[in-house]
Amino acid sequence: MTHRTEPRKAPQDPADAAAARHDRFGTLPERIRPEDTVETRAATLPDPARxxxxxxxxxxxxCG
Structure with a gap:
């Protein structure tokens, strides 16, 4: 089921518009380290005989 979002009403005052833009886009998201984006796992179980x-x-x- 999809939902509807109500369109935002644009502020009439340019200062209000700038403040709204800064609130939404003013900061970057938190940085993610590359080590946190990769998961390493053994492809097969270790075989002691091998x-x-x-x-x-x-x-x-x-030679001995």
Missing amino acids: DTYNPDEWLIRY
């Missing part, structure tokens, strides 16, 4: 490989094992077997 992570047992040691890439330097050949050094121990053949």
Whole structure:
């Protein structure tokens, strides 16, 4: 269900219009840090059997 918004009546006085503009657009929104915009999660669950490989094992077997 959509809702209707009533159109705002523009202030007749230029000072009132400037004050209304400043109230609405006078400040920037709060800054968001880039670290807060990214979520990191492991794509798969760790597999202990797969992570047992040691890439330097050949050094121990053949050079030792």
